[in-house]
Amino acid sequence: MAELGRVVVRDPASLLPGGFWAGVAVWLERPQVANKRLCGVRLEARRSATLPRAEARGPGPNAGPEQEEQAGAGCRPEGGPGPGQRFPEEGPGPRPSAGPAESQGRRQQGEAQRKAAAAPLLSGAPEQRGKAGAGEGDFAALHLDSLWDDFSQSLAGGNRELLTFLSGSGAESQPEAQHELDVVLRTVIPKTSPHCPLGGPRKEIVVQDVLNGTVTFLPLEEGDEGNLKVKMSNVYQIQLSQNEGEWFISVLIFCPERWHSDGIVYPKPTWLGEELLAKLARWCVEGRQSGFKSTLSLVSIMKYSKAYQELKEKYKGMVKVWPEVTDPEKFVYEDVAIAAYLLILWEEERAERGLTAKQSFVDLGCGNGLLVHILSSEGHPGRGIDVRRRNIWDMYGPQTHLEEGAVTPNDNTLFPEADWLIGNHSDELTPWIPVIAARSSYHCRFFVLPCCFFDFIGKYQRRQSTKTQYRGYLDFLTEVGSACGFHVVEDCLRIPSTKRVCLIGKSRTYPAAAEASMDEQRTRYISSRRGCPVSPPGEGLGALEAAAGHAPGAQAGQRGTEARPEGLWLSGFHPREKAERVRNCATLPRDFIDQVVLRVARLLLGGQRSDAGSAPRGGVEAWNRGGSLSLAEVASELDRETLQRLKRECGGLQTLLRNSHQVFQVVNGQVRIRDWREEKLWEEKELEARKTRICWFFTHHPDGCVLPSDCCPFAHGPGELRPAPATRKKRQLL
Template identity: 45%
Template structure:
């Protein structure tokens, strides 16, 4: 069997080496994008007398998929093949062991792919870890290398030894992707530990710690096939269907598993405050739970849901009337201005009511933006700490967890009942007014915070420079294009594209009153120029005129080809260059994708 080896010099210590190994074993999906995650079926520790033990070069593959019924039998077989005496009771601890053996199942991100199994042997005294592919021969897997390989820290070098040809795709992945990231993890761990303790976040780092990962994986893929694929096809909103659909499928999966844990098998009642597209309400309702969604603005997709999916267009104004005494759960999924109110509304609804809160944008009780208190932390982490303390002040037992969703804001807070007995319920509710006043940016002692609360408007303003007066847009386009074409005349021998200018340079050309109009729009001058992409090309903060596109170029555009159901518009709008460039359009009437007609 051919062997390949790669050695990289490093400053990793023994401790940081094992930190990197821990990440590689517990979170393989962060480096291997084909994985959703993994499941460790067993761990077994050797005593120190085995420190000189030599591992075999290869291990036989498993005879079958691993289940809870056959795991003990497979464990005995594996340890016998490793020539290790098997003890029924694993009395050794990780700290005491010289060698650790574990079997893990790699779970594919694509549900139709086969899972893979890796046997991992950690030799603590040698700073060596060996990986064996033991996937059953009848299960073709493409999740991990199908050969054994070893990662070792030796003489200030990270050494990779593999039982494979160095030209193979898997070996090159190990060398070019895994090893550099492995070293980076170790260095980041070392640097993190040398920083001031104030930079450390109290936020959890483990994903899905409150539910079974195996059950989550199975249910998520079930719901994904059941609701996700079809919903992506018919998605009528202007938002990214893949992101929003599968994110809500993931949150629904998490809540369903969370609700199953009380062992009562009863259906839950819920209200989703700020429900947005309503997909979460739809899935939870279809799965048998009873609830409703409320949002300040109706979405297009609401009309596509069946009649038993209850969605209400209503502004939630926090007050004593905004409580839900009949609900088991209050959901705040990216609820923006309502985020700090979710624990308050839950607390006032009933003693047995709980909440699921996924904070995103940072707001205070009165709807004003939250100002960071701890400069050592990010705005997001500081706000999470603030909301966590607020939940505790309202009398809740809480847990935090990290969701597996396509969002950077994925830390959720889940309540688990109260820290006080039910006979103190009224007393705690009375304390909440003082908590609200203390947290508000309003310095008055007015306890009716509903008067100060600023809910978002029911009609969403379009702020992408498309609502600006056309005369203003034409004036700015004319100003910038003339500047870019300075010195260009129709007497030049070749067609000129003009100069390239910095965005900051162009800002100085625009009158102040027009700039003020642009500043009120998201994106400003850059968005306006990109909206006129038939004239300008904006790249890396620089602006120039775009060379006109031919009919063939427009027709062969890969982005256009994807929109098969749409007719590509050609020669329907007047050519800007034909009318405004000193030399006219460089393309002929039949070549240009725009219409060559003189504008009066």
């Protein structure tokens, strides 16, 4: 046994020892957070168990060849305690000399902690545990029982070193009473790649001993007869201990001289003792819950990993020919990941429903259309609609159906032929997609991946300060889906974005016969979001339900009607403009920009006014480079009208100052005057722009430009100006 590493854990919030088990739960359930070569894990089964008592020193009749060899030669510690010893720091478990009362108290405390340690397994990913169905779940539980029984027999038969390693107690003494352990069977799933084919998933038994503060990982391998057995060479343990008021976390290996590292599922010992240990120490004292589910909790991780790698390889060529101005790698691989998720979600849905035909779809607000292209190419009939045509649409070919047009929620915007409606960053359409899906047909489902926060009309207004705006918006969309009659579930995708939580409505909360009354509820809910008075049941629906066919004509005639133009579901909705308005401060009037730049420059220079066209006074050493102010401090000095005008632009004041690159540097929210003496020499491709603009410092800075004319890339006066080079578009026209 060897200790790979040990760290002191600072615990000012007194989160330990409970925080230790929260950190262990991350490594147990989501190891891909730390080990980027893993795709994830599947928790197969769990049970309570106890360790056997050692019977003899020699190997028992059930011990395998590897266990016999270790029992004879022993996996002795390297720089760590020998069998029957503990490290100088006593762990949280009962000491050999503890009296009955103390041991009883510690056992009661340990039992409470054991339940807390098991809580993440009970609530963390129920969909994953139930994914296989009841039959397979029962089989996994029986499999774990069989594996543990065989392993316990080998321990009792004479593998004293491993028994000591697991129990953390001395060989010369036994605990007064055996205590329960939490035993988990998990499958570790590595990432797959056509360029680097890896082995298949690996199974592990994880033993959590809360009373002693240890969690031991027992990898499994196939024996000569095809049965699984513990791979003794790769057993390791994470341990929590305390000494003189300080907490420690350690990582130990049972048999270091025989450790086999594949660099993926079994990393190098140095990685365990450094990288993993550091992450565990941080997780233990974070003391916060993300409020979001684990990634890919609704689909098979193994199927997703395989589908993602296949699609990534198939569509990687799109990165090289991407004609849009957006980052090709981010957008291509993000849509590949979303497509992989939907393909597996739909594949499993077909299996659940006993269907063979692939689901149809409509992507509302499809943007660049790549997601539509991938899903269509993989055999799903569908189309995408967006208010603005993109350059890349022409590259997809005739099998990808993309339409240019505005989508306005009304009686004419229904898609009864579609099985699924998709809203991938669909902005103002996002809250309407559950409504459109519900009214398109009883069998229509929806998938939304929200980004910008929109209500039915206008921007979404945050209502609870106890939640983040993102969490509040997701809860609002869940509320919309529920009001429309969907069972709404949430999942977290693996995409390069901070907004990666999707909401899915796969089934309804009501029978098809109750559609009319359910649509009344939808209408009342939509009206309530605008602040309109909620209509009593059966009133205020009017032409909407009559036109949509949700109520017989006689009933429609008895209800009061609310006139809405062209059957709109809520007046006031405006789809985005066809021509995308530039909002990066570039279209602001030049004189307005110049006034803001001058105002901010004077603030940084301490209020000095400029002498136009002046040369540096007193030499470059005396050149005033000004101070540094935060963006908030700068904003506080600007008038209300200026701030309101900037607020209507994306990025506001910060964008305007960054656009004024010649004058300012904006780093980490701090603004200062740019000192061109510190700038690198211009690259050759930038030299053609030299002297094509007037030097701001020559014209406006109190000390003039810090550089002499021949060194400054900007013109010191109109006499030095050169014509600007032609842009790429202009060259193409010539």
